[in-house]
Amino acid sequence: MIFYGKLVAFNLQKLARQMGKVVLAASPRMHIEEGTPADYKALSHFHYRSSRLPPPRKIFKLKRKDELYGVIVYSYPPPTIFRRKALKGSLSQL
Numbered sequence: 001m002i003f004y005g006k007l008v009a010f011n012l013q014k015l016a017r018q019m020g021k022v023v024l025a026a027s028p029r030m031h032i033e034e035g036t037p038a039d040y041k042a043l044s045h046f047h048y049r050s051s052r053l054p055p056p057r058k059i060f061k062l063k064r065k066d067e068l069y070g071v072i073v074y075s076y077p078p079p080t081i082f083r084r085k086a087l088k089g090s091l092s093q094l
Contacts, residue, residue, distance in 0.1 A: 009025075022072070024062070026062060027064070029064050029065075030062055030063065030064045030069065031062075031063055031064075032060055032061070032062055032063075033060070033061060033063065034058070034059065034060060034061075035059035035060050035061035035071050036059060037053055037056065037059065039059065039061045039068060039071045040053050040056075040059060040071045040073055041053070042068055042071075043068065043070070043071050053073065054073065054075035054076070055075055055076055056073050056074065056075050057074045057075055057076060058073075058074045059071065059072070059073050059074075060072050
């Protein structure tokens with residue numbers, strides 16, 4: 001039964017990524033609310049990327065009672081990405 005659960009989860013996440021959406025599976029006892037940089041800092045040691053907080057657009061946290069289960073940060077892309085996109089058109093024409 002665990003194998004089928006992993007298979008469904010993998011395919012659901014794959015479809016969500018293709019559609020540009022996010023999937024969050026939570027129990028009825030959990031709730032999502034707006035978070036703060038302090039919430040991110042509390043769980044930053046679990047992140048595989050830098051624990052440094054990027055300039056946030058929105059922060060959400062997943063809680064059950066008073067326990068923090070997760071944090072997601074939506075941030076602006078780095079400014080260098082705009083230059084890369086601008087150059088891509090001219091470089092691909094070479």
